[in-house]
Amino acid sequence: MVHLTVNGRVVSVPEGSMVAAALMVAEVGAFRHSVQGDVRAPLCGMGICFECRVTINGQAHCLSCQTVCEDGMEVVTT
Amino acid sequence: MKKLSFAVLVVGAGPAGLAAATSAARGNFSVGLLDENPAPGGQIWRGGRTHAPGKQARVWLSLAELPEITPLYRTKVVAPLGTRALLAERPDGPVLIEFERLILATGARERFLPFPGWTLPGVMGAGGLQALVKGGLPVEGKRIVVAGSGPLLLAVAAFLKSKGAHVLLVAEQTPWHRLGAFALQLPRYGRQFRQAGQLGLHLYNVPFHADSWVTQAHGDKRLMAVSVRMGGRVKTLDCDYLACGFGLVPNSELAAAFGCELFEGSVRVDAWQRTSVEGIYCVGEATGIGGVDVSLAEGQIAGYAAIGQLERARTYFPAREKAARFAALLARNFALRDELRHLATDETLLCRCEDVPYGEAKQQASWRSARLQTRCGMGPCQGRVCGAAASFLFGWTPDSVRPPVSVARVETLALTPETIMRRRTQ
Numbered sequence: 001m002v003h004l005t006v007n008g009r010v011v012s013v014p015e016g017s018m019v020a021a022a023l024m025v026a027e028v029g030a031f032r033h034s035v036q037g038d039v040r041a042p043l044c045g046m047g048i049c050f051e052c053r054v055t056i057n058g059q060a061h062c063l064s065c066q067t068v069c070e071d072g073m074e075v076v077t078t
Numbered sequence: 079m080k081k082l083s084f085a086v087l088v089v090g091a092g093p094a095g096l097a098a099a100t101s102a103a104r105g106n107f108s109v110g111l112l113d114e115n116p117a118p119g120g121q122i123w124r125g126g127r128t129h130a131p132g133k134q135a136r137v138w139l140s141l142a143e144l145p146e147i148t149p150l151y152r153t154k155v156v157a158p159l160g161t162r163a164l165l166a167e168r169p170d171g172p173v174l175i176e177f178e179r180l181i182l183a184t185g186a187r188e189r190f191l192p193f194p195g196w197t198l199p200g201v202m203g204a205g206g207l208q209a210l211v212k213g214g215l216p217v218e219g220k221r222i223v224v225a226g227s228g229p230l231l232l233a234v235a236a237f238l239k240s241k242g243a244h245v246l247l248v249a250e251q252t253p254w255h256r257l258g259a260f261a262l263q264l265p266r267y268g269r270q271f272r273q274a275g276q277l278g279l280h281l282y283n284v285p286f287h288a289d290s291w292v293t294q295a296h297g298d299k300r301l302m303a304v305s306v307r308m309g310g311r312v313k314t315l316d317c318d319y320l321a322c323g324f325g326l327v328p329n330s331e332l333a334a335a336f337g338c339e340l341f342e343g344s345v346r347v348d349a350w351q352r353t354s355v356e357g358i359y360c361v362g363e364a365t366g367i368g369g370v371d372v373s374l375a376e377g378q379i380a381g382y383a384a385i386g387q388l389e390r391a392r393t394y395f396p397a398r399e400k401a402a403r404f405a406a407l408l409a410r411n412f413a414l415r416d417e418l419r420h421l422a423t424d425e426t427l428l429c430r431c432e433d434v435p436y437g438e439a440k441q442q443a444s445w446r447s448a449r450l451q452t453r454c455g456m457g458p459c460q461g462r463v464c465g466a467a468a469s470f471l472f473g474w475t476p477d478s479v480r481p482p483v484s485v486a487r488v489e490t491l492a493l494t495p496e497t498i499m500r501r502r503t504q
Contacts (some may be wrong), residue, residue, distance in 0.1 A: 012177070015213030024215050029299055030199065035311045035433040039200030039299050043430070045206030045213075046121055047114055050458040050485070051430065061458070061485055065210065068116050068150075 004073035018029065019064035019075055020045070020052045031078045054078065079493065080173045081501050083109040084148070085386050087164075087177035089332065092120020094362025095183030096138045101390075102181070103146035110175065112150040112166065113140060114484075118142050120144060120185055121205060124212050124369055138374075156490055158336045161355055161497060165490065169446055172490040174501050179357050179384040182333050182345070183377065186363035188230075188323035189466045192428050192436055193421035194294045196322075199300025199447075200492025204234040204323040218242030220318040225249035225292045225303050228325045228412050229274075234314065234480075238321070241291055244399035246315050248281070248291040248307050251324070254414050257288050260411040261341035268405050269371070271338075273504035293322055293421060306418075327466040328364045332477040343469070350391060351380035359384055372401035419471050428471075429464040431457020439464075445474035458485050 001012045004022060011026040020042050023031060030039035031052050043051040047066045055076040058063040066074070085107035085432065088099040096118060113120070119125050123135040131139065142149070146355075153173070156165045156299045163176040188203040195201065200209070204226055211217055221244050226236045234247045250257070262272045290308035295301055333345040338353035338360065342347060345360040347353055353360050356397040358378040364374035375398035382391035424437025432453040442448040445468060448455065454468070455461025455476070460483075465476035482491060 009099060013214055018210070021210055021214035024210070034197070034430065038197060039199055039435070040197065040430070041300075042210060043186060043190065043206060045209035046187065046201050046203075048459060048462050049430070062414070066115055067214065070216075 002071050004069050004071070004075060006075045007077060008071075009076070015069075017069045019056065019062075019069055019073070022069050023054070023064060023077070024074065028077055030077060032077045034078045042078055079171070079501055081176070082110065082148075082173060083176040084108045085177070086179045086181060086381075087112065087175060088112075088181045088183060090120065090183035090185055090362070091115070091149075091151070092116035092183060092185050092362065092373065093122060093138065093141070094185070094368045094377040095120070095181070097377025098181045098183055098359075098361055098384075099147050100138070100141040100144060101378045102179075102385050103144045104382075105385035105387060105415055106146060107385055108151055110146045110187075111147050112153045112175070114151050114157070114471050116140050117147070118151065124254045129413040130309070131478070136371075139226055148450060153174075154484045154486070155332055156428070156486040159331075159502075160422075161336060161357060165493070165498065167490050168488050172487075172493060176500060177500065179359065180336075181351075181377075181380050181384060182353075183357040183360075183362045183373075184329040184364045186328050186367055187462060187466070189325050189327045189470065190299065190322070190463055191324050191421065193272055193292055194426050194441040195294055195297065195301070195426055197430055198295050198297045198301045199299070199456060200297065200318065201295050201320045201322065201419050202232055204321040206323070207319055207321040208234045208237055208463070208497050211238065215430070216241075217319070219244065219409060220317045220365040221246055221316065222321060223234060223247050223249065223292070223306065223315055223317045224321045225290075225304075226305065226325070227251045227325040228323070229408065230323065230326075231275045232274075234321055235284055238278050239280060239284065240489050245281075245284045245318055247306065248286045249292060249308065250285060250288045251291040251418060252288060253415075254288045255411075256411040260407060263407050267400075269353075270404060274362055288338060291415075291418060291421075292320065305501075319467065323393075324418065324470075325412060326363060326367045329462075330364050330365060330467065331460070331462070332483055333358070333360055333364060335479060335481055335483050349395070350383040350388070352377055352383070366405065367403055368405035369408070372398060372405055375401055386401055414470060428467060429457065429461075429463075431455075431459050434464070438466065440472065445469075445476050449477070450476070
């Protein structure tokens with residue numbers, strides 16, 4: 001298992017899992033909020049739509065659907 | 079900034095890109111194989127933790143490990159630099175990549191169409207949900223509606239069922255008589271026919287409706303239910319996910335950014351898969367939606383043509399022709415119906431990046447005016463989602479994407495032409 005934090009909470013997922021999958025397992029309601037404040041979550045799952053973008057280890061706008069979970073990773077939703 | 083040089087650079091490591099790279103590598107030329115994802119395979123051969131690829135995929139994926147091929151995964155193309163180099167971004171920073179020949183195998187994406195509620199968390203592409211499940215999302219016991227159009231729906235439904243999901247319904251928009259016409263032709267295509275048969279067996283007990291489409295997704299902060307039109311009535315089903323895609327759209331943006339000519343959204347190529355720009359080839363779904371067989375044939379043709387082995391390239395012409403006939407059959411029988419143009423209300427968002435409602439966009443005369451007047455397509459996806467929808471809804475032709483072709487870090491964008499030129503001449 002790989003252990004990462006999502007909004008400060010520890011989440012454990014099987015090795016090789018994508019960050020987007022980990023966030024859904026952690027049941028975060030929103031990956032991001034839209035311009036007018038609506039909650040959004042992944043649509044395309046393949047790096048096209050940018051709805052899954054989150055901050056990973058301090059770097060903003062990372063596509064969680066194309067990033068593999070790593071031990072100690074810090075993920076923050078916006 | 080790092081610099082890399084290859085005789086042949088292949089962008090995209092799906093079936094077409096793998097076939098192109100492994101063919102080009104037969105001539106002992108240096109080949110770079112670039113992909114945004116952490117592993118090769120593209121969308122169709124996406125491995126991931128829970129889903130080992132099939133035999134055909136394993137063969138091609140193992141060929142990609144030839145020593146002549148340098149894998150460049152987790153690498154995004156940011157911008158073309160003329161026609162013999164490009165700027166890319168890797169996790170450790172920007173990289174300048176030079177090449178003598180470029181083979182673009184950028185694949186396809188799903189077409190999404192707006193309907194009320196389509197921005198709710200839990201509403202995803204059909205291939206999109208499949209990709210996330212392959213990426214570790216458990217769906218055991220989840221209630222899922224699969225909807226939209228095309229053979230992908232059946233493949234996704236069978237996949238989700240095999241992962242323990244409760245597939246409530248597959249709603250295919252195409253009418254029964256079209257499906258019938260398609261089915262009658264299938265026996266002429268052995269592999270596809272066998273696949274269809276297997277899918278049928280896997281989908282035993284899953285309700286399938288043709289002439290059927292989603293009209294609305296319900297929920298407040300996430301999806302709770304979907305309304306589906308079937309048999310002339312609208313039925314509402316409680317569910318956890320909606321997997322919904324309306325066929326595929328070629329990813330032609332990078333080719334367009336290199337100046338390659340497009341035709342009806344696909345990259346225009348000649349018999350050797352050459353684009354209108356000298357030294358640049360294009361293969362697979364970006365040249366028109368054709369599936370894995372046409373991708374493999376085109377990849378091999380371009381791979382051998384790029385290293386001057388034209389006779390060898392020619393041996394794959396018949397395979398490409400047969401696969402192209404199948405692609406035409408698909409396009410004919412899964413054409414999108416007119417009713418899908420009228421699902422969105424004026425308040426439904428068309429552009430999810432900039433929150434532009436359908437009602438505002440529809441008053442515009444063209445894609446360009448929608449961009450300028452409403453910011454439709456001006457967000458980070460650069461119109462890849464709403465542009466494909468708008469071209470179906472309004473018949474607009476989206477402008478080509480301008481560099482940067484993908485979202486890049488400031489340090490990459492801050493590289494001045496002088497810095498890049500200095501690096502290129504070193």
